[in-house]
Amino acid sequence: MQTTDLRRDGNAAAGMLRELFAQDVTTxxxxxxxxxxxxxxxxxxDYDAGMGVVLRCxxxxxVMLRLTHxxxxxxxxxxxxxxxxxxxxRPPS
Numbered sequence: 001m002q003t004t005d006l007r008r009d010g011n012a013a014a015g016m017l018r019e020l021f022a023q024d025v026t027t028x029x030x031x032x033x034x035x036x037x038x039x040x041x042x043x044x045x046d047y048d049a050g051m052g053v054v055l056r057c058x059x060x061x062x063v064m065l066r067l068t069h070x071x072x073x074x075x076x077x078x079x080x081x082x083x084x085x086x087x088x089x090r091p092p093s
Contacts, residue, residue: 020086031083034062038083041065 026042037059044055044064052068057080064080078084 023086025084025086028084028086030064030081031085032057032060032062032064033080033082034064035060036082038085 026040028041029038030041030044031038034057037057039058041055043058045058045061047054047056052066052075054063055065055067056063062080064078066075066077068075
């Protein structure tokens with residue numbers, strides 16, 4: 001079997017993405033791309049400038065996440081997060 005036989009478009013991930021974005025992620029652990037420290041999203045510093053939310057690392061002040069609403073869209077920039085670990089409360093299968 002070739003890897004191309006396993007390839008599908010992003011719509012195939014819809015179920016898993018729905019699970020991710022339909023829960024409270026403030027308990028998720030975010031690893032800062034700036035200094036490498038890991039903290040819960042809820043422990044990051046919120047710089048709400050009125051246009052959206054800017055979350056920064058309390059250790060190094062690196063911007064970890066930006067979230068804003070624009071006409072017809074919600075825009076998320078999580079490029080300052082190296083790894084996001086979200087608790088999985090589902091029972092093991």
